[in-house]
Amino acid sequence: MTETNSRSATPPTSHGRIFADRHIGPDSAELDRILHVVGVATLDDLAIKCVPASILDESSGGVSEGLGTLPEPVGEHDALAELADRAAQNTVATSMIGLGYYDTLTPPVITRGILENPAWYTAYTPYQPEISQGRLEALLNFQTMVADLTGMEVANASMLDEATAAAEAMTLLRRANRTSKSPRFVVDTDVFPQTLAVLETRAEPLGIELVHHDLSHGLPDGDFFGVLAQIPGASGRLMDHRALTASAHEAGALVAVGADLLALTLVTPPGESGADVCFGTTQRFGVPMGYGGPHAGYLAVHSAHSRQLPGRLVGVSVDADGDLAYRLALQTREQHIRREKATSNICTAQVLLAIVAAMYASYHGSDGLRFIAHQVNSRARALAAGLRQSGIELASDTFFDTVTASVPGRARDVVGAAKKSGINLRLIDEDTVGISCDETTTVGHIASVLDAFGATPTTTDAAESIPGSLVRTSDFLTHPAFTRHRTETSMLRYLRMLSDKDIALDRSMIPLGSCTMKLNATAEMESITWPQFARLHPFAPDADTVGIRSIIADVEKWLVDITGYDAVSLQPNAGSQGEYAGLLAIRNYHLGRGDQHRDICLIPSSAHGTNAASAVMVGMKVVVVSCRTNGDVDVDDLRAKITQHADSLAAIMITYPSTHGVYEHEIDDICAAVHDAGGQVYVDGANLNALVGLARPGRFGGDVSHLNLHKTFCIPHGGGGPGIGPIGVRAHLQPYLPGHPLREGLGGGAPVAAAPFGSASILTITWAYIRMMGAVGVRKATLTAIASANYIARRLDEHFPVLYTGDNGMVAHECILDVRELTKRTGVTVDDVAKRLADYGFHAPTMSFPVAGTLMVEPTESENLDEIDAFCDAMIAIRAEIDRVGSGEWPVEDNPLRGAPHTARSLVGEWNHPYTREEAVFPASVTTRAKVWPAVRRIDGAHGDRNLVCSCPPIEAFA
Template sequence: MTRSFADRHIGPDSDDLARILGVIGVESLEAIAEKALPASILDGSGLDVLPPAISEHEVLAELAALAATNTVATSMIGLGYYDTLTPPVLVRGILENPAWYTAYTPYQPEISQGRLEALLNFQTMVSDLTGMEVANSSMLDEATAAAEAMTLLRRANKSKSPRFLVDKDIFPQTLAVIATRAEPLGIEVVSADLGAGLPDGEFFGVLAQVPGASGRVVDWTDLIASAHERGALVAIGADLLALTLVTPPGEIGADACFGTTQRFGVPMGFGGPHAGYLAVRNKHARQLPGRLVGVSVDADGDLAYRLALQTREQHIRREKATSNICTAQVLLAILAAMYASYHGADGLKAIARQVHRRAEEIAAALGSAVVHESFFDTVLVAVPGRAEGIVADARSRGINLHLVDADHVGISCDEATTDAHVDAVLAAFGAARQEPTFESIENRTSDYLTHPAFTRHRTETSMLRYLRALSDKDIALDRSMIPLGSCTMKLNATAEMEAITWPEFSRMHPFAPADQVAGLRSMIQDLETWLAAITGYDAVSLQPNAGSQGEYAGLLAIRRYHLSRGDDHRDICLIPSSAHGTNAASAVMVGLRVEVVKCRPNGDVDLDDLRAKIADHAERLAAIMITYPSTHGVYEHEVSELCAAVHDAGGQVYVDGANLNALVGLARPGKFGGDVSHLNLHKTFCIPHGGGGPGVGPVAVRSHLTEFLPGHPLAPELGDEGTVSAAPYGSASILPITWSYIRMMGADGLRRATLTAIASANYIARRLDEHFPVLYTGENGMVAHECILDLREITKRTGVTVDDVAKRLADYGFHAPTMSFPVAGTLMVEPTESENLDEVDEFCEAMIAIRAEIDKVGAGDWPVDDNPLRGAPHTAGCLVAEWNHPYSRETAVFPRGKSRPKVWPAVRRIDGAHGDRNLVCSCPPISAFSGM
């Protein structure tokens, strides 16, 4: 009998399932749903709109048919998106390699050294090219990087002015995202022609771009100096390829620099995912949002990498966080960094010169119609009354140009532009070639990308081995179960991934004519319909390109709903104390005030405290944000009463979709009280984490909030509400992953996946409870799809901490569960439905063996400060180094014998405090590696 895709995706077979159910003490998967979930919310309806499940080969055939309805034209639209030639070794070695795309965020740095090194290369690349001192490890896209730059300048400046000046020649999507972000924060965005100088009045910051949206290259030296004289800080958006030729913003005094690395080998993909960047001067390093890779040392004094400073700071500072960003675009940042490594400084400069030469050839032929004399890759042409005809003519020749208005056409060249493309463009204008005689724009004198990371790997052999050497230092899902609570590290099936590199999806410009993207539009419509049905909502926007952006978009919809009704006084957002830290940060970003609701000892929201808070703030209540199942991994049985109490007071209910993996096919938040949810497609719907990004965080709403979903200035079909991401449909090129997953699973498969995830979590809870008490359970003693193991009493009695257990798990070949979230001193475990019982049992046996080791410490057999747990993780070097420990080398590196393939941690335990005291966030000099 042929196995279905659901059978391949779901780990436990019928025999495994019988064992799991026997340990839990229930008769069937269906009985689990009845025992774990409140009867009042059980709802298996809605999935009848999903088409029947199909096989892997059938889904690829359907995807091919959809792809065939897209037209892959030559894109010369520009506006921040450019065709690029991704080296095949990077396509196969990174984008199509599960060792890279199934990795998790490097919160366990000892088993993440490969991707951390790659991200450090990214930071170095950005710092070198921009002339700035510190860059973070990527942003979600260019427009959100610009918005983060704006708020960073505001935090860093002592000015009391609310005004922020923006040059009129920036990309329209960047301006739209800045405007959306600014309004709830009370920032007044003033657009002006800054090339003519600064306007009168006070302002805290200035933002300009090089090259501008029109292609104009302006020397912003005088603007920056003038802004500084008037007490303002300056952010410059910069094209990294152009910066190989022109003086970088850091060398002319800019305080921050932002942009995208898309044209460094990352396909356009109808808008994403791409790695944005944000770089600052050293004095602003601690203001940087998102993630920052730093250099430190391990227990042996060897150089090691780890996430530095405020990483995950929104989980600690909550409403006082500088940003709600808790992710990055790691996979794409790594791709961009390796593109720079493969080409090197000389190769990048050669590409830039070729791009510029093509633009010069077009400009020379069009002569006096060219608007700007100084440009890099984009030529703006004045053709009064002829623009539409010229653009149509070019389209007939297979080329998309930018229709600026009735009188102007924009032409952008890129790495893929050929002589034939130039000739076709000129033919559309009715022009003939002329020899370019423009004054050179090359005025950069400083060196860049001189570190060996950018000089050693120019051959495919060298790059191939470098990528393999880095991935060998990491534990990803292709090597081991990653039992992370709240993060849902499930199978990312090959069939789901296959289409993302097809040119019909990957080479599409996000602002391409609608009739050229029929297949993509059809896929997007399917997903919107399916996700709405699965969640019980009425409409879905796919624009948010991360969970944090989905939260933000959902809260914006709530805020604008209240404003539309004249309820501008509603500004209180209730958030349980157990909630994800991003919830509070997102609420503040949309101008809401956070009030924390207590939780009961069993982890549930304290309804008495909730009712008291509602009574205190009834007239001002805007919303409550809850996670369901709760962040504690429990189905709260009073969720319907909670929602009703908030609605009765005029508030809206935001249900965080982080744990939707435990609801699909069983309950629908849009039907049990939610008004809005964001969904993590990179969790529940199989888009891989990629080492900490890409992600997609769609927002789903009930009908009364539909009109407040994100709009976009270049996608009129979406309306003109606030824009939250640079591209109209966010990270569209990875949507085939979720589309394929739903298409292959079907309604029954999705429901079975959810029930199996719950069953596996309860199995772990039963097996480990006597060794590590399970902190929270529901009314019937059940957990949801994850369970929290409580080590606090163990730590108090033995001195062994959650850190010790997490690091020791690496010696057993496992990635650690989520540490100390949502409760300090605990581990949150989520097996997911795609792990088979053998792997789940291996993890349980490892945890039980670790408990035996803890007991030895507690009994005094091993000292608290020198035992296998405190010494973990152990590297291969431990086998040959001097050994003065009270436990054997065998115990250190083969704690359960040699039954499981050994994954060798790359470094010993890392000293995080040393890294923060000695902040280094770019590639260390080669001398740092001497003797290693």
């Protein structure tokens, strides 16, 4: 290999040891070609031409000002060795703490087949359903599992965690209750403390008054719009909620019940007890605790409330051939369309973890789950019997897995004695200890716990702990999806069959603007399944979690360095949660200064829809700022709105680079104008992949930003989650960072997620990325992404005009291709282009956002020039096909674009189209690429919305 074709100028002996050369797609020769087309000589020249000089950090030797404190990069094996050292600093004790987090045994076929399989973890949200049928089917299984176990009719495709699911249940009840005008919401005193804390966070800005009440004594006096209970309760108590629910309905209130799905295999589900909403977590269905996450929460309702359900909902429709097909249903509910009228700001869900939970249920089936549940309950009963025999008082005689014991004055001693045996119990107070059993609990564990109490195992049969009136009698998980895959061979093939129906990043480039589908390197992913990280309880003693907390501290510090902020909170477990937490900090800052009147949030018309939804959720009023024809914020309109609302201005939310993919040169003026009026500047970090190493929002005017670790910092999208959306803040907002009721030393603000550090176990991915890239590597990644986007803009502009560019004719890390004029002239729509790309083997760019009738393209730094050119060639070939429609050679309603995507089955039999079979499935540029066969033809979304089916259809539907 000659030096000009090598990956870098480093000696051959070190080639491959520099991770940045593995992560960044174009080699030196390819990069030279890219820069030549773009019209600059070097990456540094590109930075000067693209980024406004007023915000551009100075750099020397490839290191930007502010990044000098990042450690020198190491290779993949060295980084893994360091992670192994950190892992060794953790202690994996037997966790019997409970509180919604339980150890679980993930079937190895699921660990290897999903969690460690890039076909699953590199996939994107299934907005292009024809090439997402595998993960859509898996999510439909999840919805069916939740609906069956809860006794409800409709479940969504996952929530972020149990606490935020509870908060969404509360607001859903408020929307759905058309008869009650009361602001009061009753919450049982026996809910998990972290759930109560998040409910309090959500309630206060919305004017909801929480009423804490012991529901075992019935309902409180007065009016209220809703009631929230939990089964089992935090104490472990099982309570029959039928009478309570009936009383609430008589009082004009609706009822939400949080329920443990494993318990519901033995206990009557809330849907059969009259509950209107059911929420919870699926963590103990094979998803490791991971020091708090990520886990898939759930939310389920009866059909009457299906259109009030927040989050994503997978439904069943038909394709162009009338065959059954899956797609996301009722998408008009989503925040990108409804904005400040959205029912929720949820954007990322927990798809990857929801799929793990669904496959856990599929692998075990109803009989297997009942067996696990009986075993868990028998361990808890044996524990209770031994404690009773020793005269120890229990909080309740009815329970599933958790026993709460009263030991006046000696609770700390009991917990300490258990710790010496390698077991963590829950210290409730000085007189009370909580013990939770799970599927890993053994007879030996029970004996050790009893010994810590000074008790001994009983020799008599333990009394039943589930009352006969609460025993479940209904069937569940009877669909073939939960009865067919009992053997590993069957499950292995099922997972492969599903993944073959999808296009993920392991098959081709996913050029999604605004979503940054970059490489999720194997070395970054490897540690997430290590037990030293995966089996940590989020409320474990600090002595057990030294290693993971050191990783958390590193990530916090590095993100401070990269962003220029003064402090970071890692608690928000999605970008939407980061937005919410950041705006909440701004709100509480104003309130702390006595500025209760500051409630106006300015948002450009081009902004992500989550911005407006988040602002409303923290009690702000949205005022839209216009954009100019070039896509920039209209600064004149901004100044007019600031003048109009000067006394009540709370904040502006601005995405930088802009949602239009441009570095706006007036960003510092915008920030200054808002600050001069007493407002705060929220810089949305969705496009941070175009800033790292070049400019720091905390230094050019931002007061707070959320950072999408699942975009810029390599945590994978996983088919629509997990995500992490930490926030960085300036020092004056630091006191308002999220705190937690079970964790001291965090911020003084209200918690926004169930776990203190959110989805902590996947922070090792971001840690590994930064550790291996170093200051030079992250800056080069940013500049390469910008170079590649400008290269695409140059190559495609004559075929699909680039809608917006900056002052120097440059785009940032993404570009918008305008299809609107072509649609007017030919009738070919942006949907046609997107679906046709599947025949070429590509996932479509982002459709119609932020401008209807356009495609937003983002190549990321991970794609080499061959792949970028292949995408450009496909788009140019598609333009030629559009021209054939425009010339009349192909009719508007029957051409390869309108007929796309084409399945293998569609080729069989009579062919009545004016284009050939070969033109349908083997357009010229596909012949050199591995053929991707879409699983279904174009799906009829409207049919599915009219005929809403959100659980697995009967087997006859497949006949």
